[in-house]
Amino acid sequence: MKKDIILAGVGGQGILSIAAIIGYAAVETGLHLKQAEVHGMSQRGGDVQSHLRLSDKPIFSDLVPLGAADLILAVEPLEALRYWPYLNSDGWVVVNSTPFKNIPDYPETESILAEIAKLPNHIIIDADKTAKELETPRSMNMVMLGAAIPFLGLDYEKLKAGTAFIFGRKGEKVVEMNLKAIAAGYEFSENER
Amino acid sequence: MEKLLLLGDEAVAQGALDAGLSGAYGYPGTPSTEIVEYIQRNPEAAERDVHRTWSANEKTAMEEALGMSYAGKRTLVTMKHVGLNVAADPYMNSALTGANGGVIVAVADDPSMHSSQNEQDSRFYGKFAMLPILEPANQQEAYDMPRLAYQISERYHIPVMIRLTTRLAHSRAGVKRQKILPENKLHKPEDPNQFMLLPAFARKKYRHHLAIQEDLEQESEKSPFNLYQTGKDKSLGIIACGLAYNYLMENYPDNTCPYPILKIGQYPLPRKMVEKIVNECDEILVLEEGMPLIEELLKGFLAHHLKIKGRLDNTISRDGELTPASVRQALGLAKLASRDIPEVVAGRPPALCVGCPHADTYKALNSAMAKYGSGHVFSDIGCYTLGFLPPHRAINTCVDMGASISMAIGAADAGLFPAIAVIGDSTFGHSGITPLLDAVVKKANIVVTILDNDTTAMTGMQDSQVEGKVEKICIGLGVEPDHIRVITPLSRNHDENSKVFEEEILFQGVSVIVARRPCIHVYSKKTNRS
Numbered sequence: 001m002k003k004d005i006i007l008a009g010v011g012g013q014g015i016l017s018i019a020a021i022i023g024y025a026a027v028e029t030g031l032h033l034k035q036a037e038v039h040g041m042s043q044r045g046g047d048v049q050s051h052l053r054l055s056d057k058p059i060f061s062d063l064v065p066l067g068a069a070d071l072i073l074a075v076e077p078l079e080a081l082r083y084w085p086y087l088n089s090d091g092w093v094v095v096n097s098t099p100f101k102n103i104p105d106y107p108e109t110e111s112i113l114a115e116i117a118k119l120p121n122h123i124i125i126d127a128d129k130t131a132k133e134l135e136t137p138r139s140m141n142m143v144m145l146g147a148a149i150p151f152l153g154l155d156y157e158k159l160k161a162g163t164a165f166i167f168g169r170k171g172e173k174v175v176e177m178n179l180k181a182i183a184a185g186y187e188f189s190e191n192e193r
Numbered sequence: 194m195e196k197l198l199l200l201g202d203e204a205v206a207q208g209a210l211d212a213g214l215s216g217a218y219g220y221p222g223t224p225s226t227e228i229v230e231y232i233q234r235n236p237e238a239a240e241r242d243v244h245r246t247w248s249a250n251e252k253t254a255m256e257e258a259l260g261m262s263y264a265g266k267r268t269l270v271t272m273k274h275v276g277l278n279v280a281a282d283p284y285m286n287s288a289l290t291g292a293n294g295g296v297i298v299a300v301a302d303d304p305s306m307h308s309s310q311n312e313q314d315s316r317f318y319g320k321f322a323m324l325p326i327l328e329p330a331n332q333q334e335a336y337d338m339p340r341l342a343y344q345i346s347e348r349y350h351i352p353v354m355i356r357l358t359t360r361l362a363h364s365r366a367g368v369k370r371q372k373i374l375p376e377n378k379l380h381k382p383e384d385p386n387q388f389m390l391l392p393a394f395a396r397k398k399y400r401h402h403l404a405i406q407e408d409l410e411q412e413s414e415k416s417p418f419n420l421y422q423t424g425k426d427k428s429l430g431i432i433a434c435g436l437a438y439n440y441l442m443e444n445y446p447d448n449t450c451p452y453p454i455l456k457i458g459q460y461p462l463p464r465k466m467v468e469k470i471v472n473e474c475d476e477i478l479v480l481e482e483g484m485p486l487i488e489e490l491l492k493g494f495l496a497h498h499l500k501i502k503g504r505l506d507n508t509i510s511r512d513g514e515l516t517p518a519s520v521r522q523a524l525g526l527a528k529l530a531s532r533d534i535p536e537v538v539a540g541r542p543p544a545l546c547v548g549c550p551h552a553d554t555y556k557a558l559n560s561a562m563a564k565y566g567s568g569h570v571f572s573d574i575g576c577y578t579l580g581f582l583p584p585h586r587a588i589n590t591c592v593d594m595g596a597s598i599s600m601a602i603g604a605a606d607a608g609l610f611p612a613i614a615v616i617g618d619s620t621f622g623h624s625g626i627t628p629l630l631d632a633v634v635k636k637a638n639i640v641v642t643i644l645d646n647d648t649t650a651m652t653g654m655q656d657s658q659v660e661g662k663v664e665k666i667c668i669g670l671g672v673e674p675d676h677i678r679v680i681t682p683l684s685r686n687h688d689e690n691s692k693v694f695e696e697e698i699l700f701q702g703v704s705v706i707v708a709r710r711p712c713i714h715v716y717s718k719k720t721n722r723s
């Protein structure tokens with residue numbers, strides 16, 4: 001078993017929580033794990049990514065090699081495209097369709113989504129909308145985690161445990177809220193795929 | 194023992210804690226910050242009351258660590274690569290005073306300059322000071338190395354550097370803990386003059402330092418972190434340091450590399466091992482993260498008979514960090530198939546947050562400066578450096594911490610008017626106080642703007658040393674109280690704030706404008722932490 005994952009987004013969109021939950025589940029499964037994250041300047045509204053590598057064999061590089069990623073999980077559409085060179089030939093892209101526009105030359109959302117749709121393996125979900133419908137607008141990232149579950153090769157139950165572990169400090173309500181968001185994303189992907 | 198999921202930085206911290214650490218010192222700086230932050234929130238560190246608060250800058254941190262070492266305890270001092278420039282004076286001299294309690298200098302380099310002004314390689318400082326360096330390849334080594342570092346440090350009475358780079362510092366993996374060692378008891382140096390560098394003592398100590406170099410090389414020869422891996426194909430031998438070893442192995446799945454490999458994790462270089470691989474192989478490829486330290490050593494100036502490949506002959510790019518792909522190319526392996534970035538993609542540079550106090554300060558400054566034209570604002574390092582970018586376009590320089598005030602002084606000396614400095618509160622505490630003293634003494638005609646957002650925001654909201662003390666410091670340095678003006682950067686105060694800038698620009702002498710409003714993230718971050 002080997003999964004190389006690129007998590008992509010904009011500083012402040014919560015990709016590190018996604019990485020932490022997947023990481024927890026991977027370790028609980030007994031897999032090797034490496035997870036490189038971006039700290040520093042880019043976290044101020046710049047592009048941020050996390051390289052997440054899971055394997056049943058020891059992992060050397062902390063970075064996913066170009067052309068090796070099995071999954072790009074992007075919480076923002078433009079950010080998905082930025083990591084195209086990482087994707088392997090039959091990799092999946094799971095992407096949130098709501099753009100985060102904090103630059104003056106942000107491209108037409110339509111042309112971004114059209115580029116994504118060219119790939120055979122993609123899931124496009126409006127995770128911002130889903131999160132709002134659940135009345136938990138800040139759980140967009142958890143909707144995206146849910147949407148990626150079918151492609152992670154990890155046990156759903158272990159991911160739930162990971163969510164409880166990561167958000168446990170903030171109380172049961174927050175955990176519940178996030179689990180609901182994950183379930184909604186998961187359901188969407190299962191229907192789309 | 195239990196397995197922890199740790200960043201490379203956190204592994205160094207946990208490794209030092211488990212190896213008898215009594216005090217950590219440092220100044221924040223990406224990618225080193227998480228070492229001290231980990232110790233700050235670690236319950237065992239709290240229970241043991243390990244020292245773990247930030248210092249004003251890297252130099253004071255290094256000296257505080259030396260003081261703890263003098264008193265016999267094990268200490269750790271952390272900084273980013275450019276921080277070692279600030280701490281270079283005590284670091285270089287610590288090679289001669291040596292250590293009593295073990296000293297680890299943990300420095301995190303940032304090749305490719307993800308969050309830095311340059312990509313200097315700290316190993317050159319280690320070599321310059323002739324002090325040992327440990328360079329982990331992975332999180333487990335980052336955990337294990339502090340233990341060995343303290344042993345070497347106390348055996349030879351010298352500080353030991355642990356050098357990390359961004360990708361290891363900020364990557365997480367499982368780490369197995371070892372037995373926890375007790376802290377040292379307080380004990381002064383056996384030689385009461387150990388830390389006395391009057392020339393007569395220093396000369397003796399320097400000769401001693403030269404004499405132990407051979408022993409340090411011996412330590413490297415038998416180090417568990419330097420490994421010779423045989424290979425059948427002797428047409429190439431590969432020397433891979435630290436993280437570079439991972440990228441090498443990544444390109445030969447299941448350990449199928451046909452060439453001999455020398456994995457380096459401890460310096461000074463193990464001469465015998467290097468001789469072996471050079472004698473055994475036709476060509477040598479050197480893979481090092483950072484600058485070509487080993488490559489230059491091997492190549493020397495005239496050693497044309499050796500075929501050495503690396504950054505100097507462009508087998509690998511002369512600048513920037515290594516990647517699995519760049520190492521793959523250096524090995525002559527075929528590129529993995531991959532897509533290009535679609536043309537629609539636009540860059541997304543970092544920017545000041547919406548609602549950032551710095552933005553309002555810049556607006557007021559820009560409006561006061563409109564009549565003077567551009568090219569007058571010397572700035573510094575922090576979130577506010579992003580004020581260079583549109584739409585603010587408010588500042589003209591960023592060199593090193595504290596340089597805003599000193600450069601404004603020099604420019605004013607040359608006749609530039611107005612000469613404005615813009616500096617953050619944490620940067621002011623780090624290196625702004627001494628140049629402000631210069632300004633007062635020479636009555637420089639400058640306006641110093643201190644952006645007091647109540648925190649060290651850029652590196653993740655660490656406490657600022659000057660919190661609640663800015664005006665008092667300025668008065669103490671001799672700035673005229675009438676020309677210390679405090680403004681609240683909010684858009685509703687824009688006109689009033691612009692006027693303050695206009696007035697102080699016209700004042701002939703040193704003015705300080707303190708723009709005070711907390712960073713919009715500071716409360717949530719600080720409450721989260723406690």
Ligand SMILES: Cc1ncc(C[n+]2csc(CCOP(=O)(O)OP(=O)(O)O)c2C)c(N)n1
Nearest residue numbers: 222276574575576617618619620649650651
């Ligand atoms: C010598 C040195 N040490 C540390 C750093 C890392 N660093 C860059 S900006 C910064 C913090 C600046 O804080 P402050 O001046 O308060 O500005 P803010 O980010 O809060 O706006 C630090 C620690 C550096 N670049 N150089």
Ligand code: SF4
Nearest residue numbers: 545546549576650712
């Ligand atoms: S983190 Fe704070 S200081 Fe930095 S840009 Fe955002 S609001 Fe401004």
